Structures are given as structure tokens and as C-alpha cells.
Amino acid sequence: MDVLEAISTRRSIRDFLPEAPSREKIMALIDAATQAPSAVNRQPWSFLVVRDRVLLDKISDAAKAFMTNTRPLELPEQLYEKLADPNFHVFYHAPALIVVAAEAKGPWIAEDCALAAENLMIAAHACGLGTCWIGLSQPFLSTREGKQMIxxxxxxTPFAPIVVGYPRVSAPDSPRKPPRLRWIG
Ligand SMILES: Cc1cc2nc3c(=O)[nH]c(=O)nc-3n(C[C@H](O)[C@H](O)[C@H](O)COP(=O)(O)O)c2cc1C
Structure with a gap:
């Protein structure tokens, strides 16, 4: 798969096979992430991998409780309803979570981490793995308790929590809007 095909066919995966990706596969994704550009070439990112399913279940429960009790983000009401559903798992029962984190000192750290995260997601797709950025886990993972758990x-600061695993089914299409474009010259 060439890079343009990987970019345009990557889609968020929310249904995974139980098998966890090997350490080698995850290290290959992290290597791809570290090839991202970063402001002043600071490469501020760190990577934290969780393949412990029991811990992922506990974090999902804690993240849901934190979100519903504190409502830290302005989200559509149906998302808060989903978070209150006992059957909803914020990580979709994925076998692995990779958190792109960094010391949030200085400018452009979030951008640097997002670029690393995108590299990781494209590389995962090219390797036959599926990913989904789980923003709903970020507020809890940013708390003292959340950081302690992982x-x-x-x-x-956990800038990009990304679940990774083998897709059970291919992702539904998610059509793109035409770009809003302003062009001079
Ligand atoms: C910052 C960010 C946070 C996201 N948080 C979640 C999330 O908590 N749960 C989820 O299912 N998808 C999450 N997503 C995935 C988006 O819903 C998804 O990228 C979008 O619907 C476009 O679909 P695609 O990734 O399949 O192209 C997040 C994506 C981004 C970039």
C-alpha cells in the first residue's frame, strides 16, 4: 500500500479481534510516530503502551464515571448518554492502548504529539492494524488518578490516547467534505 492509499483508506476502527499486536509491531508503529516533524525538532513525545485488558477495563469504567460526573467537555448530549451506558466501553475492548504524551512545556507540544499520532495511525493501517483516537479518555487520563493508573x-500530559488492534470488520466509510479552499495566486 503506498502512502496516499494508506492516508485515504485509514478509518477509525471500533471493533477488534482479541489478539493483541506483538511488541515488535507496536515498536514499529512507535518508530513511525517518531519520524513526525516537530517544532524546533524537539521531539517532545513519550509513548506509553497498555496491553493489560483488566487495566483497560478499569480505565474505561473510571473514564466514564469521570466524564459523567464532571462533564469536563462541551459534548453533544447523546455522547454523555453513551458514556452513562453500562455496556459502552470507551476503548471498544481493544487489546492495546498507546498514549502519546509529553511534558507540556513550551509551544506546539500538542501539535507535535498529534503529528506523531497521525503517523502512528497511518502506519498501523498500512500494517493491517486498526486504530482509534479516544478523546473521551483524555480528561480522566489527565487527572492524577488517571496518570497513576497508567x-x-x-x-x-496525555495528548493522544490511541487504541490499536486487529480490526474485526473493515470500517464503515466516512465520506469527506470537499475542502473549504481559499487560493491566492
Ligand atoms: C482528537 C480526536 C478525538 C477522538 N475521540 C474519539 C473518541 O473518544 N471515541 C471515538 O470513538 N472516536 C474518536 N475519534 C475518532 C473520530 O470520531 C473519527 O476520526 C472521525 O469520526 C472520522 O472518522 P475516521 O477516523 O474513520 O476517518 C477522535 C478523533 C480525534 C482526532
Missing amino acids: GLPETE
Whole structure:
């Protein structure tokens, strides 16, 4: 698969086979992530991998409770209803979570981490893996308790929590809007 095909066929996956990707596969994705550009070439990112399903279940429960109790983000009401559903798993029972984190000091750190995250997601797709960025877990993972649960140092911010696994089914199409374009010259 060439890079343009990988970019245009990547879609978020929310239904995974139970088998976790091997350490080698995950390391290949992290290597791809680290090839991203970064402001002043700071390469501020760190990567945290969780393949412990029991822990992922616990984080899902804690993240849902935190979101419904504190409502930290302005979200459509149906998303809060989903978060209150006992059958909803924020990580879609994925076998692995990779958190792109960084010490949030200085400008462009979030952008740097998002670029690394996108590289990781494209590389995963090209390797036959599926990913989904789980923003709904970010508010909880940013708390002291959330950081403690995954062993993230207090000084770091989880910028991109991404679930990874083998897709059970191919993703439904998610058509794109035509670009809003302003062009000079
Ligand atoms: C910052 C960010 C946060 C996201 N958070 C979630 C999330 O919490 N749960 C989820 O199912 N998808 C999440 N997504 C995935 C988007 O819903 C998805 O990218 C979008 O619908 C476009 O679909 P596609 O990725 O299949 O192209 C997130 C994506 C981004 C970039």
C-alpha cells in the first residue's frame, strides 16, 4: 500500500479481534510516530503502551464515571448518554492502548504529539492494524488518578490516547467534505 492509499483508506476502527499486536509491531508503529516533524525538532513525545485488558477495563469504567460526573467537555448530549451506558466501553475492548504524551512545556507540544499520532495511525493501517483516537479518555487520563493508573509521570500530559488492534470488520466509510479552499495566486 503506498502512502496516499494508506492516508485515504485509514478509518477509525471500533471493533477488534482479541489478539493483541506483538511488541515488535507496536515498536514499529512507535518508530513511525517518531519520524513526525516537530517544532524546533524537539521531539517532545513519550509513548506509553497498555496491553493489560483488566487495566483497560478499569480505565474505561473510571473514564466514564469521570466524564459523567464532571462533564469536563462541551459534548453533544447523546455522547454523555453513551458514556452513562453500562455496556459502552470507551476503548471498544481493544487489546492495546498507546498514549502519546509529553511534558507540556513550551509551544506546539500538542501539535507535535498529534503529528506523531497521525503517523502512528497511518502506519498501523498500512500494517493491517486498526486504530482509534479516544478523546473521551483524555480528561480522566489527565487527572492524577488517571496518570497513576497508567504510570504516567505527573509532569506529562496525555495528548493522544490511541487504541490499536486487529480490526474485526473493515470500517464503515466516512465520506469527506470537499475542502473549504481559499487560493491566492
Ligand atoms: C482528537 C480526536 C478525538 C477522538 N475521540 C474519539 C473518541 O473518544 N471515541 C471515538 O470513538 N472516536 C474518536 N475519534 C475518532 C473520530 O470520531 C473519527 O476520526 C472521525 O469520526 C472520522 O472518522 P475516521 O477516523 O474513520 O476517518 C477522535 C478523533 C480525534 C482526532
